[in-house]
Amino acid sequence: METLISLPLSLGRERSLHIVQKQKSSGLFSTLQSFTSGFRSGSLHIQQVPAGAPAVLDVCADQQYSHQVTNEITDKRQSIVIHTASAEPVQIYLRWPKDAGLERLQVATADYHIKSDIEMPSIPGSVTHLSPADVDFVPARELFLASNSGGITGLFPSHDVLDVVTSSGSASLTLLPLFDKPSHESKVGIKSNSGTLSINGKLDAATSRVHFPSRDSTVSIITSSGSIRAVLGLTKSTSIKSNSGSQHLTALLSDHSHDRRSDFATASNSGTQNISVVAAAQQDRTESSAGEKTDETGFVCKHKSNSGSVRIAYPDEWEGTVEAHSNSGSMSITGEGVETDKAHHRVTGVKGTPEHHTDVGTSSGSISVKFGDGSSSDTQQTISGKMQ
Incomplete structure (x- = not known):
C-alpha cells in the first residue's frame, strides 16, 4: 500500500473542512472479485501529527486501485470528495497537526469506517474536566461524523458540538469534552438506525468525570433496533431513546453548575432498561453555593417503556420521590429508609427530603427500583451479564 495522493489542508479557527467518501461503480469484474476474495472495507482515519508538521489528507491504496478525488477551497471552507469502489478498499488518513484547529469539521462516508487514532x-x-488549553489537539469546535454502513470508533475531543450519525454501522465512542468552566453549554447527539451504540462504555463513572460533558450540556442518544451502553454524567438535559434495543446506562449523580435542575429521560418500546446511578466524590457536591440555587433544583428522571422491564439502582446519597406505575407489570421500590405507598397499578416511594424526583412507567414490563449499598453493583452485574 502506498500514498496515491496527498492533499494539503487549509486550517484555521474560522474555517470549516468537509470530507466525504462516496461509492462509485466498480464494474462487474471487480464486483465478482470482491465476492471471491472476501469483502474488505476501507477506513477513514483521524490522526494527530507533531506541531509544525503539514496538515494533509492522504489517500493510500495499492497502485492498481482506482480513485477519484475533488478538492474545492474557498475563503472559509475546504471540501474534499473521495470516490472509491467497494471492491477496492482505500485507507484515507486525515493527518492533523497539534495546536491546529477549525471552526467545523464534517466527515461523512458511504461504507467506510471512521476511526479516531487520537491518543488519550x-x-x-x-x-x-479539561479545557482546550489543557490539551494540544482540538480538531474543531464543532465536529460532525456520519457513516451509512460503516462504524465510528475511537476517542473524540469535542468543544461546542459533537454530532455522530450511523445508519447500519455501530458506534463505539470515548468522549473527551473540553470546556473552560462548568457552565459551558455544548451539544452531544449520537444516533443510529440499527447499529449498537457504546458511549464511554468501558469507563467507571465515579472516576471518569473528565469524559463527561458539562452539567449545562444537552445529550441525546437515539437508536431504533440497536442496543445502547453509555456511561455519562447527568447533564442539564440527557435523553436516551430506543425502539427494540436494550439500554444499559450508568449515570453520575453530581452537582457543580449554577442551575442545579437536570432532566434525565429514557424511553424504549420493547427493550429492557438497566440504569445505575452512582454518587460523585464528596468534594464534587460542594462547588455550588446556596445563593446560586434556583427554585427548580435536583434531578428530574423520567423512564418509560412499553413491554420492556425497567431496573434502576440509586446510591445511598439519593433522596427524593419515586413514582412507579404499570398496567400489568410487577413493581417494587426497596431500600433502607424508603417509605412506600401502594395503590392500584401504582407504587410511590419517598426517601429523605424531596430533592430529586423519578417517574417510571411501563405498559406490561416490570419495574424494580433499589436504593443503598449493593444496589448499584447488583445492576452492574445484570448489565455485564446481559452484554456478554
Whole structure:
C-alpha cells in the first residue's frame, strides 16, 4: 500500500473542512472479485501529527486501485470528495497537526469506517474536566461524523458540538469534552438506525468525570433496533431513546453548575432498561453555593417503556420521590429508609427530603427500583451479564 495522493489542508479557527467518501461503480469484474476474495472495507482515519508538521489528507491504496478525488477551497471552507469502489478498499488518513484547529469539521462516508487514532492525554487523578488549553489537539469546535454502513470508533475531543450519525454501522465512542468552566453549554447527539451504540462504555463513572460533558450540556442518544451502553454524567438535559434495543446506562449523580435542575429521560418500546446511578466524590457536591440555587433544583428522571422491564439502582446519597406505575407489570421500590405507598397499578416511594424526583412507567414490563449499598453493583452485574 502506498500514498496515491496527498492533499494539503487549509486550517484555521474560522474555517470549516468537509470530507466525504462516496461509492462509485466498480464494474462487474471487480464486483465478482470482491465476492471471491472476501469483502474488505476501507477506513477513514483521524490522526494527530507533531506541531509544525503539514496538515494533509492522504489517500493510500495499492497502485492498481482506482480513485477519484475533488478538492474545492474557498475563503472559509475546504471540501474534499473521495470516490472509491467497494471492491477496492482505500485507507484515507486525515493527518492533523497539534495546536491546529477549525471552526467545523464534517466527515461523512458511504461504507467506510471512521476511526479516531487520537491518543488519550495524560490526566492527573484530581482533574474533573479539561479545557482546550489543557490539551494540544482540538480538531474543531464543532465536529460532525456520519457513516451509512460503516462504524465510528475511537476517542473524540469535542468543544461546542459533537454530532455522530450511523445508519447500519455501530458506534463505539470515548468522549473527551473540553470546556473552560462548568457552565459551558455544548451539544452531544449520537444516533443510529440499527447499529449498537457504546458511549464511554468501558469507563467507571465515579472516576471518569473528565469524559463527561458539562452539567449545562444537552445529550441525546437515539437508536431504533440497536442496543445502547453509555456511561455519562447527568447533564442539564440527557435523553436516551430506543425502539427494540436494550439500554444499559450508568449515570453520575453530581452537582457543580449554577442551575442545579437536570432532566434525565429514557424511553424504549420493547427493550429492557438497566440504569445505575452512582454518587460523585464528596468534594464534587460542594462547588455550588446556596445563593446560586434556583427554585427548580435536583434531578428530574423520567423512564418509560412499553413491554420492556425497567431496573434502576440509586446510591445511598439519593433522596427524593419515586413514582412507579404499570398496567400489568410487577413493581417494587426497596431500600433502607424508603417509605412506600401502594395503590392500584401504582407504587410511590419517598426517601429523605424531596430533592430529586423519578417517574417510571411501563405498559406490561416490570419495574424494580433499589436504593443503598449493593444496589448499584447488583445492576452492574445484570448489565455485564446481559452484554456478554
